[in-house]
Amino acid sequence: xxxxxxxxxxxxxxxxxxxxxxxxxxxxxxxxxxxxxxHGALYMVGAFISYFFMVDIGAHYWVAMAGxxxxxxxxxxxxxxxxxxxxxxxxxxxxxxxxxxxxxxLEALVHxxxxxxxxxxASPFGGVVNLDGVFLREQGILIIASTVVLVVALNLxxxxxxxxxxxxxxxxxxxxxxxxxxxxxxVAMMTFAIxxxxxxxxxxxxxxxxxxxxxxxxxxxxKAFVIIILGGMGSIPGAIVGGMIxxxxxxxxxxxxxxxxxxxxxxxxxxxxxxxxxxxxxxxGAH
Amino acid sequence: MMFKLGALIxxxxxxxxxxALALLFPAMxxxxxxxxxxxxxxxxxxxxxxxNVITGYCGQLNLAHGGFFAIGAYAVxxxxxxxxxxxxxxxxxxxxxxxxxxxxxxxxxxxxKEHYFAIFTLCVGFIIYLLLDKWEELTHGALGVxxxxxxxxxxxxxxxxTIPVYYLILFFLVFIIxxxxxxxxxxxxxxxxxxxxxxxxxxxxxxxxxxNKILAFVVSTVYAGLAGALYAGxxxxxxxxxxxxxxxxxxxxxMLVGGIGTLFGPLLGTVGIVWITQSLxxxxxxxxxxxxxxxxxxxxxxxxxxxxxxxxxxxxKAQALGLGSKKPQKESKVKTTAxxxxxxxx
Numbered sequence: 001x002x003x004x005x006x007x008x009x010x011x012x013x014x015x016x017x018x019x020x021x022x023x024x025x026x027x028x029x030x031x032x033x034x035x036x037x038x039h040g041a042l043y044m045v046g047a048f049i050s051y052f053f054m055v056d057i058g059a060h061y062w063v064a065m066a067g068x069x070x071x072x073x074x075x076x077x078x079x080x081x082x083x084x085x086x087x088x089x090x091x092x093x094x095x096x097x098x099x100x101x102x103x104x105x106l107e108a109l110v111h112x113x114x115x116x117x118x119x120x121x122a123s124p125f126g127g128v129v130n131l132d133g134v135f136l137r138e139q140g141i142l143i144i145a146s147t148v149v150l151v152v153a154l155n156l157x158x159x160x161x162x163x164x165x166x167x168x169x170x171x172x173x174x175x176x177x178x179x180x181x182x183x184x185x186x187v188a189m190m191t192f193a194i195x196x197x198x199x200x201x202x203x204x205x206x207x208x209x210x211x212x213x214x215x216x217x218x219x220x221x222x223k224a225f226v227i228i229i230l231g232g233m234g235s236i237p238g239a240i241v242g243g244m245i246x247x248x249x250x251x252x253x254x255x256x257x258x259x260x261x262x263x264x265x266x267x268x269x270x271x272x273x274x275x276x277x278x279x280x281x282x283x284x285g286a287h
Numbered sequence: 288m289m290f291k292l293g294a295l296i297x298x299x300x301x302x303x304x305x306x307a308l309a310l311l312f313p314a315m316x317x318x319x320x321x322x323x324x325x326x327x328x329x330x331x332x333x334x335x336x337x338x339n340v341i342t343g344y345c346g347q348l349n350l351a352h353g354g355f356f357a358i359g360a361y362a363v364x365x366x367x368x369x370x371x372x373x374x375x376x377x378x379x380x381x382x383x384x385x386x387x388x389x390x391x392x393x394x395x396x397x398x399x400k401e402h403y404f405a406i407f408t409l410c411v412g413f414i415i416y417l418l419l420d421k422w423e424e425l426t427h428g429a430l431g432v433x434x435x436x437x438x439x440x441x442x443x444x445x446x447x448x449t450i451p452v453y454y455l456i457l458f459f460l461v462f463i464i465x466x467x468x469x470x471x472x473x474x475x476x477x478x479x480x481x482x483x484x485x486x487x488x489x490x491x492x493x494x495x496x497x498x499n500k501i502l503a504f505v506v507s508t509v510y511a512g513l514a515g516a517l518y519a520g521x522x523x524x525x526x527x528x529x530x531x532x533x534x535x536x537x538x539x540x541x542m543l544v545g546g547i548g549t550l551f552g553p554l555l556g557t558v559g560i561v562w563i564t565q566s567l568x569x570x571x572x573x574x575x576x577x578x579x580x581x582x583x584x585x586x587x588x589x590x591x592x593x594x595x596x597x598x599x600x601x602x603x604k605a606q607a608l609g610l611g612s613k614k615p616q617k618e619s620k621v622k623t624t625a626x627x628x629x630x631x632x633x
Contacts, residue, residue, distance in 0.1 A: 035402045037409075086587045092401050093348050094586040097543060100536055101586070105579025112573045218532070222413055225406045233402070260421050267410040267417075271395070274407055278398045 002133040007251045013140040013209075015247020016147035020202035021220055022227040022239040023154070024195030030171040030234030031191045034084055034095045038102035039199060040221025046072045046200025047207045047216060048110055051121050061124050065204040069197040076196030077189045085188065111214045123208035143205045150201065151240060154194070158236075167191060171234060219263060226270040245269075290604045297601065309457055313450050326453045328561035329460045330518050335541045335553040336463050337510025342539075343548035344476060345503040346483025350535055351392065351408040354415035355508040357530035359385045359515025361419065361426060364525045367436035374436045378516045385512025386505055393504035397497060400486070412532055420527035431526030438520045452521050459517060460554075463510060468550055470506070479503050480548070540578060543585050546594030555593050 025039050046068045053064035083098050125138035158164035170177040170187045178184065203216075210216065227246050231238020246266045254262035295301065316322045334356050341349045362381035366372040372380070396407045419426050426432070438446040438455060446452045470476045478499050481489040490496055519525050537560075545556025560578075567574050589596055 029402075033402075035406060083583050083587070090586070090590065093342070093346065094590055096348055096402075096405055097539055098583045098586045100539060101579045101582030103579070104536060104575040104582070108573050108575035108579060112576065116572075222410060226410060229403065229406060261417075264414060264417050264421070267414045270407070270410050271414070274399060274403070275395045278403070 003255070005134045007255050008248075009134065009136055009140060011244070011248035011251035013137075013143050013247070014250055015244035016143050017202050017206045017243075018220070018223055018227055018246050019240045019243025020147055020150065020198050020205075022224040022231070022243050023151070023236065024198040025221075025224050026228045026231070026234055026236060026239040027167075027191050028195045029228065030236075031167065032084065032088075032188055033092075034099065035225070035233075036195075037096060037099040037221070038079065038106065039195065039224065040217030041103040041106035042072050042076060042196050042217075043199040043203045043220055044214060044217035045075060045106055045110060046196075047121070047203035047212045048114055049200065050204040050207065051114075051119060051212050054121065061204075065201060068200040068204055072196040072200035073193040074196075076192035080188050080192040084192075085185070107214050107217075114214070116214055119212040121207040121212050126208070137209070139205075139208050143209075146201070146205055150198070154198075155236075163190065223266045226266050229270060230273065290601070290608065293597070293601045293604070296597075306461065309461075310454075313453055319449050322449050322453050324561065324565055325558075326449070326456045326521060327518075328558045329453075329456045330514050330521065331538065331541065331561065332554050332557040333456075333460055333463050333517070334511045334514035335538050335545075335557050336467050337507035337514070338538050338542055339548065339553050340467065340470070340479070340510065341503050341507035343542060343552070344471070344479040344483060345500060346479075347397070347500065347504070348405040349396075349408045349504065349507065350405055350532070351396075351412035351415065352507065352511055352538060353532060353535035354412040354530055355385050355389060355511035356515040356518070356534060357415060357419060357525070358388060359512030360519040360525045360529055361432070361515075362512070363516045363519040364432040364435045365425070368432050368434045372436070374438045374520055377436070378438075378520070381512050381516035381519075382509055385515070386509045389505040389508025389512075390501065393501045393508075397500045397504060409532070412530075412535060416527060416530040416532065419530045426527070429527060431524060433524055435519050435523040435525070437523060446520070456517055456521070459513065463513070464550070464554065471550055475499075475502070483548075540582055543582065543590075543592055546592030546596070546598075547590075549592070549594035549598065552592050552594035559593075 021039070021043055024042075025036060028034060028036050028039070049068040049071045050064040053059040053067045054061065059067065079102055083102060084095060087094050087098055123139055123142075125142050127138045129136040129138060129141070156164075158168055166177070166182045166187050167190060169180070169182055170184065174184075177187075223246055227242035228235075228239055229242075230245060231240075231242030246269070249265050249269055250262050253265040257265070312325055313322050316325070334352070337355075338349070338352050341347050341352070359381045362384045363374070363377045366377035366380050367374060392408075392411055396404055396411065399407050420429055422428070438452070440446050440451065444451040446455060470479075478489070478494055481492065481494060482496060482499060482503075486496060515529075518529075541556040541560050542553055543556065544560055545554065546552030564574055567577070570577070585592065591599060
């Protein structure tokens, strides 16, 4: 039972991180219909910026996280302006290739500046809480709590504020949004900023449990894609639910099936699900 | 003047000049290393031709393409090193394996469209990489496979040496280009292009989407398998890194620089970029700092690549000249061939 609860906790931790990354991805997809392959690179850059703020400048963990969120949000907006905006009328294959270009560039840049070493990032929450035999890492608790706060905040922002409503409107119906005078450029930039900030925060939250290195975004972004396909591309609740499914599948699969193959589980799950239901688990209608 | 030069390049004889240059290359090369680099470039070009069939002609971005290259390489490696096969039976085996796996993956993945297909194949590519890395009983895991048999020369030539293997690879490259040009000119090639230009429209013309897409997919994976098999025979070592997704990204770049959906684009792009990369050796792993933005700039400003932009320019020029001159006899021939390709790529 304790082992089971331990895996539930691990699944929640992993699922929260995946959910946050997938949330940014799904937001961008919902608004602009771009599968942003560079999102994993934004995640990775976020971790390095936090690392830079903490180690080289000596900022506090929270300050570093906020700083990384801002920097990566700006980076996301720059990508939108310089790359995706000029391509808005191009065939869909071009967006994907351009996103791959950004990904390659950011990775090489980080590689050049920081090298390919694996770095350890300290966190003020290094302790472990023993709850009747179940060991809860403080960082894990922090991850779960932050995810809940962020998701609630994002939801409030999207539903209760005017700016958020424009994002929802554009995701629901592009032409309709233009018709009522919504500025598409502003919405696109806003979406990329939110998406980048979420990626940076997720990276900063997860980095103390993992390590910081240039290729750290690869697996995460691919799992995030699996998640948003499972949850329906563009769906916000779908991203969270999908994140939890993959998080739990990995935590339990890694323990009960095989640790070596735990990374394959998410992809195998996707292959199986898409083979049976090409439109994804929760998607409405055909694509 | 420029137009005449262009027409000269378009002339059917120029491909024989190209072939002659390739045949003479070992004599012109300064050292063996250059021949080796060229042979590697040709191997990648073969794989890129496959990529061009599924992505350039048929319009499906298959991000598992590098994975099939690795499967072809591993098939030859494991069959020769672990099971004691000769190179050529293993080579055929590699083609069969990549063809069958391509059929299976294609049958599942091609039910998905656009982004879903790209993401699905990205995951397939990653599964291939993870399996190569983790399935130690079969693939030797991270250690890779050594003792791969070199192509058997039947006592006539020794393919362990660089120059014979260069000609062997050149032979396959020429064959692949010839074969691709046959596809491109045939009804099948036009079917692929029709599918790229619009699923629904193609379907309304009576094209069986699924069957043609799977066919394009299998052709592309067999090309990749062929390239991989030659790679294993030349390098004689394979490791999980050969299945890295970066190879797929590299191939996208080769294809895009040369000209996506054109016959000579993959060759131009691959050979060009491989040599540029060679001359940027000092950048080594940072070369993507240049190539990443290059990729972005290309899709924004020159989505047709070198070959595609050239064909479009020739087409426009031919039209302009055709309107002005009284004897459009000769130009009109240029116009029709160049124009058709340019239109197809529009």
